[in-house]
Amino acid sequence: MAVLATRVTSRSTLAVLERALTLYRRLWRTSVLSSFVLPVMFLVSIGVGVGGHVGQVGGTDYLSWIVPGVLASTAFQMAVGECTYPVLGDFKWVRAYHAMRATPVEPGDMVCGWLLYILIRVEISVAVFLVITASFGTLHSPLALLTPLVCALVALAVAAPTMAFAASVDQDSYFALLFRFVLIPSTLFGGVFFPVDRLPALIRPLAWLSPLWHGAELNRAATLGTAPPWPVAAHAGYLLVFAGAGIAWAFHAFRKRLQD
Amino acid sequence: MVTTMIAARVASDRLSPARIGAVMGRNVGALRSGPAYWLVLVSGFFEPLLYLLSIGVGVGALVGDLPVGGRTLPYATFVAPAMLAVSAMSGALSETTYNFFFKMKYMKTFDAILATPVRPFEIALGELGWAMVRGSVYTGAFVIVMIALGLATPLWALAAFPATMLVGLAFGSLGMAISTLMRGWQDFDLLASGQFALFLFSGTFSPVADYPLPVRVLVEATPLYQSVELVRGLAIGDPGWSLLAHAAYLVAMVAAGLLFAARRLERVLCV
Amino acid sequence: MSEQPLIRARGLVKRFGDFTAVDGIDIDVAPGEAFGFLGPNGAGKSSTMRMIGCVSLPTAGELRILGMDPAREGAAIRGRLGVCPQLDNLDPDLNVRENLTTYARYFGISRPEARRRARELLEFVQLADRAGSKVEPLSGGMKRRLTIARAMVNDPDIVLLDEPTTGLDPQARHLLWERLFQLKRRGTTLVLTTHYMDEAEQLCDRLVVMDGGRIVAQGSPRSLIAAHSTPEVVELRFGDERPAGLAGKLAGIGERVDPLPDRVLVYAADGDAATAEVHRRGLTPSSVLVRRSTLEDVFLHLTGRTLVD
Numbered sequence: 001m002a003v004l005a006t007r008v009t010s011r012s013t014l015a016v017l018e019r020a021l022t023l024y025r026r027l028w029r030t031s032v033l034s035s036f037v038l039p040v041m042f043l044v045s046i047g048v049g050v051g052g053h054v055g056q057v058g059g060t061d062y063l064s065w066i067v068p069g070v071l072a073s074t075a076f077q078m079a080v081g082e083c084t085y086p087v088l089g090d091f092k093w094v095r096a097y098h099a100m101r102a103t104p105v106e107p108g109d110m111v112c113g114w115l116l117y118i119l120i121r122v123e124i125s126v127a128v129f130l131v132i133t134a135s136f137g138t139l140h141s142p143l144a145l146l147t148p149l150v151c152a153l154v155a156l157a158v159a160a161p162t163m164a165f166a167a168s169v170d171q172d173s174y175f176a177l178l179f180r181f182v183l184i185p186s187t188l189f190g191g192v193f194f195p196v197d198r199l200p201a202l203i204r205p206l207a208w209l210s211p212l213w214h215g216a217e218l219n220r221a222a223t224l225g226t227a228p229p230w231p232v233a234a235h236a237g238y239l240l241v242f243a244g245a246g247i248a249w250a251f252h253a254f255r256k257r258l259q260d
Numbered sequence: 261m262v263t264t265m266i267a268a269r270v271a272s273d274r275l276s277p278a279r280i281g282a283v284m285g286r287n288v289g290a291l292r293s294g295p296a297y298w299l300v301l302v303s304g305f306f307e308p309l310l311y312l313l314s315i316g317v318g319v320g321a322l323v324g325d326l327p328v329g330g331r332t333l334p335y336a337t338f339v340a341p342a343m344l345a346v347s348a349m350s351g352a353l354s355e356t357t358y359n360f361f362f363k364m365k366y367m368k369t370f371d372a373i374l375a376t377p378v379r380p381f382e383i384a385l386g387e388l389g390w391a392m393v394r395g396s397v398y399t400g401a402f403v404i405v406m407i408a409l410g411l412a413t414p415l416w417a418l419a420a421f422p423a424t425m426l427v428g429l430a431f432g433s434l435g436m437a438i439s440t441l442m443r444g445w446q447d448f449d450l451l452a453s454g455q456f457a458l459f460l461f462s463g464t465f466s467p468v469a470d471y472p473l474p475v476r477v478l479v480e481a482t483p484l485y486q487s488v489e490l491v492r493g494l495a496i497g498d499p500g501w502s503l504l505a506h507a508a509y510l511v512a513m514v515a516a517g518l519l520f521a522a523r524r525l526e527r528v529l530c531v
Numbered sequence: 532m533s534e535q536p537l538i539r540a541r542g543l544v545k546r547f548g549d550f551t552a553v554d555g556i557d558i559d560v561a562p563g564e565a566f567g568f569l570g571p572n573g574a575g576k577s578s579t580m581r582m583i584g585c586v587s588l589p590t591a592g593e594l595r596i597l598g599m600d601p602a603r604e605g606a607a608i609r610g611r612l613g614v615c616p617q618l619d620n621l622d623p624d625l626n627v628r629e630n631l632t633t634y635a636r637y638f639g640i641s642r643p644e645a646r647r648r649a650r651e652l653l654e655f656v657q658l659a660d661r662a663g664s665k666v667e668p669l670s671g672g673m674k675r676r677l678t679i680a681r682a683m684v685n686d687p688d689i690v691l692l693d694e695p696t697t698g699l700d701p702q703a704r705h706l707l708w709e710r711l712f713q714l715k716r717r718g719t720t721l722v723l724t725t726h727y728m729d730e731a732e733q734l735c736d737r738l739v740v741m742d743g744g745r746i747v748a749q750g751s752p753r754s755l756i757a758a759h760s761t762p763e764v765v766e767l768r769f770g771d772e773r774p775a776g777l778a779g780k781l782a783g784i785g786e787r788v789d790p791l792p793d794r795v796l797v798y799a800a801d802g803d804a805a806t807a808e809v810h811r812r813g814l815t816p817s818s819v820l821v822r823r824s825t826l827e828d829v830f831l832h833l834t835g836r837t838l839v840d
Contacts (some may be wrong), residue, residue, distance in 0.1 A: 012639075015633075015637045018636050019625075020634055045461055046319070046447075049470060050319055052466065052470060053466065062322070094620065094623060096620065096622055098616065099620040099621075101621075102586060102659060103610070103634070177299055181306075188313070194321070199318075256587070
């Protein structure tokens with residue numbers, strides 16, 4: 001663990017977060033489409049459009065069934081998206097991390113500051129999405145109020161390793177691969193649109209590996225008031241472990257990229 | 261034929277196939293630049309396929325059969341031709357928007373090419389030609405997958421292939437026209453969102469008959485709807501006169517897109 | 532308290548794999564001094580600066596900055612340094628003022644204080660009228676001045692400037708020098724690298740000449756010239772004749788004769804006397820230039836190479 005040791009101070013971490021928020025205040029308009037409009041369009045096309053031809057799934061209507069999944073996948077996609085190009089860009093083109101490196105800010109502060117920013121972004125999206133889906137009448141339990149917490153866990157679990165990945169590559173074309181071979185398959189087969197137990201038995205364990213599946217199931221249990229397939233502690237524990245390992249990797253990757 | 265007609269109007273001197281070929285050849289040369297670019301190129305094929313498997317097959321199992329225009333189709337058979345059309349669209353658009361803009365604005369590739377006898381319209385045709393090569397590889401592979409999964413009969417699937425080339429030409433021309441208007445990367449977010457909206461609502465995942473009338477009219481005016489209808493009509497073996505109308509729409513789109521792109525290129529690059 | 536050097540290095544080494552960038556150097560920088568590293572690209576100047584800036588740890592040797600050890604107290608040291616890197620890394624999506632205030636926050640400076648300092652520093656680098664402007668449209672010189680203002684935002688004890696005027700046009704360079712001279716007058720300790728002699732002569736009280744990771748000479752610009760060159764230099768050009776062939780005919784004139792590919796340099800206490808001697812020997816150079824000796828001559832003498840090629 002000595003290699004991974006990096007100091008994190010709240011003062012420096014908050015300064016990094018502040019920069020991110022200052023940038024967001026300037027650029028938020030361009031993110032409205034991808035953060036709010038696209039997930040809702042997705043929901044309308046698949047949930048309402050295709051859902052109109054689907055009967056009951058797991059004892060509820062199809063739209064109610066996919067809402068919690070789409071909610072988790074919104075957090076998932078936003079976390080991955082905000083940790084790829086922006087992070088590589090701050091190393092390679094903007095060199096913002098090099099600028100920070102010349103100050104008392106440590107690599108650990110850079111990682112934690114950006115993760116806090118991701119959490120804030122995700123929670124804003126989740127809140128808007130919840131209000132919209134509530135108006136569709138798809139939330140069936142007061143436990144739905146716990147979904148922002150689940151989404152925060154999902155976001156942390158994927159944002160941290162994605163940041164580490166972005167800090168380790170030198171070309172943005174790797175992101176296209178990440179999107180196509182990890183992000184899109186996870187979204188499409190991770191229990192968002194149809195139950196994972198309909199997947200061929202051989203592929204099913206792959207879906208269990210994805211943080212998105214755990215998040216989708218926890219969210220679903222919360223909005224429908226049902227029990228998730230695994231114990232809640234197992235789903236949440238998996239996400240926590242995933243996040244912890246990701247953060248350790250990100251610390252290491254940032255230090256490595258900024259040394260010498 | 262259409263392209264030569266436009267060419268006659270736009271280009272003052274004669275177009276040279278050799279020069280157009282040279283512009284295409286530059287792209288082939290770029291393929292040697294590294295494994296990452298190759299992987300990205302190849303992986304572009306998987307996206308529509310994954311949607312087909314997830315929504316078409318996965319959700320399709322929940323849907324069962326779908327009544328479409330008096331016939332009843334398994335849901336996956338309904339979605340597959342739409343994904344084929346999407347694959348043609350995204351193959352053509354990724355070359356003619358993102359890559360084209362990058363070459364135009366940042367790599368100054370075209371400025372370098374224009375220092376030679378190559379003319380802007382030849383660049384447009386060369387880039388479009390390359391986009392068609394890339395798009396056709398995607399759609400060709402997709403057609404084989406459809407046949408293998410039993411989502412189309414071999415004969416009708418083959419009949420749909422030329423239609424996907426027309427779709428590629430239409431979106432490729434449109435993409436280039438749009439690229440010449442782009443101000444910066446932030447515009448690509450808008451483009452990607454627009455493309456995603458088309459992808460979700462062009463009768464791809466559910467029949468447009470489900471939509472309220474005004475929405476339906478709006479959707480029917482969009483290029484992806486026209487493409488999906490053309491490709492689906494052939495792929496499910498249900499040809500009709502209406503397919504000619506869809507094809508005409510796409511041909512007009514090729515002509516208008518190319519004409520506009522060449523004019524703008526002349527203005528942007530030759531000043 | 533001026534007895535203790537702000538920067539002290541003994542046998543400082545930096546290796547990257549098999550490559551030795553810095554090969555055992557000793558440095559002492561006193562408070563209020565303007566200290567320069569002069570040398571060609573690849574001499575080890577930037578690697579030394581990065582070690583002083585506590586972003587790269589020494590491979591061997593001793594380094595103390597402000598009396599502290601970079602390996603253990605890097606963050607504390609960086610808190611008291613101002614760094615102007617070779618590559619501008621301003622935030623293009625923030626405006627000019629925000630670039631300063633955001634950076635100030637990294638040092639834990641309160642928001643009102645950050646705003647106050649930003650206002651003052653923008654005044655100092657003559658960018659007050661561009662406070663709300665984006666960074667991208669600024670000229671290279673303006674960007675560099677903004678970077679220097681940013682390096683001042685924590686009121687540092689030492690300001691590190693890596694190639695501060697590389698890539699700037701002459702006018703922008705002079706404006707920048709003038710601002711750095713003001714900083715010097717305020718008593719700020721400056722440490723800079725450069726491969727421009729004129730810059731080193733203008734700004735540095737003391738400098739070290741580096742080549743191949745080692746220090747080959749040190750002292751004030753004037754003492755270096757006195758020690759390694761003559762007061763004057765005569766530059767002779769001969770139309771078609773190759774300079775190398777002429778060295779023999781010029782032997783004995785001045786203190787030293789140095790044939791370069793395109794000209795011959797004659798080092799002499801009295802340039803006019805040396806020129807007269809050249810003509811007396813029946814040689815007819817196509818052009819003759821008598822000038823004062825510069826650091827370029829010192830470098831040429833020490834390494835046998837020119838600084839900028």
